Amino acid sequence: MTAALYDVAALRAIETQASARSDDASALMRRAGQGAWRVLLDRWPAAGALLVACGPGNNGGDGYVLARHARQSGRDVAVVRVAAHAPRGELAMRACADYLEAGGRVVEFVDGELPPADVVVDALFGIGLARAPDESLSALIAAINRHPAPVFALDVPSGVDAVRGSAPGVSVRAQRTVEFIAPKMSLRTGIARDLCGALQVDTLDLDPAAFDVAASAECLRPSDLWRWLAPRRRDSHKGEHGRVLCVGGEHGHGGAILLAAEAALRSGAGLVDVVTRLPHVVALLARLPEAMAHAHADDADALDAHFIEAADVVMIGPGLGQGAWGATLFDQTLQAGKPAVLDADALNLLAAKPRRLPADTILTPHPGEAARLLGIDTGAVQRDRFDVAQRLAERHDAVVVLKGAGSIVAAPGRTPRLVDAGNPGMAVGGMGDVLAGVIAALRAQGLDAFDAASCGALLHAAAGDAAARESGERGLLPTDLMPWLRRLANPELPT
Numbered sequence: 001m002t003a004a005l006y007d008v009a010a011l012r013a014i015e016t017q018a019s020a021r022s023d024d025a026s027a028l029m030r031r032a033g034q035g036a037w038r039v040l041l042d043r044w045p046a047a048g049a050l051l052v053a054c055g056p057g058n059n060g061g062d063g064y065v066l067a068r069h070a071r072q073s074g075r076d077v078a079v080v081r082v083a084a085h086a087p088r089g090e091l092a093m094r095a096c097a098d099y100l101e102a103g104g105r106v107v108e109f110v111d112g113e114l115p116p117a118d119v120v121v122d123a124l125f126g127i128g129l130a131r132a133p134d135e136s137l138s139a140l141i142a143a144i145n146r147h148p149a150p151v152f153a154l155d156v157p158s159g160v161d162a163v164r165g166s167a168p169g170v171s172v173r174a175q176r177t178v179e180f181i182a183p184k185m186s187l188r189t190g191i192a193r194d195l196c197g198a199l200q201v202d203t204l205d206l207d208p209a210a211f212d213v214a215a216s217a218e219c220l221r222p223s224d225l226w227r228w229l230a231p232r233r234r235d236s237h238k239g240e241h242g243r244v245l246c247v248g249g250e251h252g253h254g255g256a257i258l259l260a261a262e263a264a265l266r267s268g269a270g271l272v273d274v275v276t277r278l279p280h281v282v283a284l285l286a287r288l289p290e291a292m293a294h295a296h297a298d299d300a301d302a303l304d305a306h307f308i309e310a311a312d313v314v315m316i317g318p319g320l321g322q323g324a325w326g327a328t329l330f331d332q333t334l335q336a337g338k339p340a341v342l343d344a345d346a347l348n349l350l351a352a353k354p355r356r357l358p359a360d361t362i363l364t365p366h367p368g369e370a371a372r373l374l375g376i377d378t379g380a381v382q383r384d385r386f387d388v389a390q391r392l393a394e395r396h397d398a399v400v401v402l403k404g405a406g407s408i409v410a411a412p413g414r415t416p417r418l419v420d421a422g423n424p425g426m427a428v429g430g431m432g433d434v435l436a437g438v439i440a441a442l443r444a445q446g447l448d449a450f451d452a453a454s455c456g457a458l459l460h461a462a463a464g465d466a467a468a469r470e471s472g473e474r475g476l477l478p479t480d481l482m483p484w485l486r487r488l489a490n491p492e493l494p495t
């Protein structure tokens with residue numbers, strides 16, 4: 001079963017349901033602080049000296065509970081806090097009082113460096129962060145990040161806005177984060193994915209009935225691939241595995257369309273046609289004789305209608321350019337209304353001249369292309385990735401794969417999906433071309449647009465992870481994914 005992810009509103013609803021079943025308001029905080037202490041002990045058993053940075057709300061309260069357990073276990077503990085942000089809420093004040101009563105020590109942070117410690121626990125802010133940290137908090141966060149000890153964040157690395165998954169100001173960079181109650185969708189995409197370090201969830205032993213809240217997103221892991229990639233029928237033929245038309249590769253960009261075509265074949269497309277510039281045809285056939293490559297020479301020439309008629313799916317964009325050649329091919333390719341995958345310059349052409357797209361078109365923008373499509377800047381895309389993916393899907397009535405760390409698949413009226421795989425080695429030219437080819441091949445093999453986009457993004461990320469495990473992230477090339485696409489597109493094979 002795939003894992004459910006939640007937004008902050010859903011988490012608050014779960015918390016409310018759980019609290020309504022208990023007459024002890026502080027029970028959840030006690031479990032959170034104690035659970036986090038157990039994680040710390042498990043992860044850093046030799047840690048003798050701890051610094052616990054506590055904020056004014058319930059996240060700080062969790063920190064005081066942890067600090068009390070650590071102290072009662074004989075560790076050398078100090079709570080660090082900014083004087084102006086001492087505990088405010090009733091629960092946090094009580095947790096602080098219990099810590100002090102147990103002989104706990106509090107250090108007021110003014111500026112400069114923190115004292116030595118084996119682990120720094122970050123309990124400044126959790127899901128309640130309401131704005132960018134002020135100057136004094138920013139100085140404390142910067143000192144935490146400079147500290148040589150590993151940083152262990154409670155619920156959310158402080159400074160990350162858990163509603164949107166971005167950081168409005170300075171943020172703690174954790175080595176490990178323990179989330180309370182349920183996994184948050186926002187922490188698994190964009191910059192938050194980096195700031196959290198390793199993520200783990202503590203459900204606080206809540207009654208399962210408290211989780212009677214709809215998931216806000218669905219988390220896709222490589223083990224989900226079998227959902228969409230059943231073994232083939234023994235009597236199937238190439239026509240049943242779909243024919244993909246790949247259009248692109250303006251002068252100087254022949255590699256992009258080659259990568260897309262090869263990825264489509266390695267992901268199981270039965271037949272692949274490529275329409276590209278004449279000089280690329282020779283190179284393409286030399287590397288990939290299985291593709292059927294056709295030269296499209298003149299800017300104004302009509303594309304041979306046969307290619308489009310024969311295709312089950314058209315994939316346009318890699319290396320297409322935005323000149324007359326690309327723009328004419330873009331118009332002609334979309335005219336027949338075939339299922340389409342639009343990538344790269346096809347997205348830029350769409351941004352420049354919005355148009356009605358064939359039903360169930362798949363768009364695969366990176367953040368820059370998404371920004372152009374919405375007329376906003378790239379920073380605004382990254383500040384709220386789930387929202388942007390959904391808005392884009394609704395604006396174009398299309399399926400959208402918003403690429404980047406933690407790719408998001410969105411479609412109108414559907415619960416979004418998050419791809420929990422992939423690595424920074426994949427941030428290299430040509431990776432997106434591979435993704436477009438993979439998605440087109442899966443669509444041609446009969447998956448609907450939302451599933452083809454989901455399965456394709458997952459297969460691509462999992463292949464990238466497998467290739468990185470083999471030889472590392474730095475220097476990873478899109479062509480390194482090809483054997484892994486094939487391997488992982490057959491999940492019935494023993495691992």
Ligand SMILES: NC(=O)C1=CN([C@@H]2O[C@H](COP(=O)(O)OP(=O)(O)OC[C@H]3O[C@@H](n4cnc5c(N)ncnc54)[C@H](O)[C@@H]3O)[C@@H](O)[C@H]2O)[C@@H](O)CC1
Binds near residue numbers: 055062180
């Ligand atoms: N949701 C739950 O069921 C549970 C929550 N717990 C903890 O409680 C946290 C949420 O608690 P809260 O809602 O109190 O939120 P936080 O503790 O995250 O912070 C809210 C407090 O910080 C202040 N604040 C927000 N942004 C600020 C800023 N930039 N500068 C200065 N002050 C700022 C607010 O005014 C408020 O006092 C969770 O993240 C988790 O750690 C746990 O105790 C366990 C149960």
Ligand SMILES: [K+]
Binds near residue numbers: 124125153155156157
């Ligand atoms: K925190």
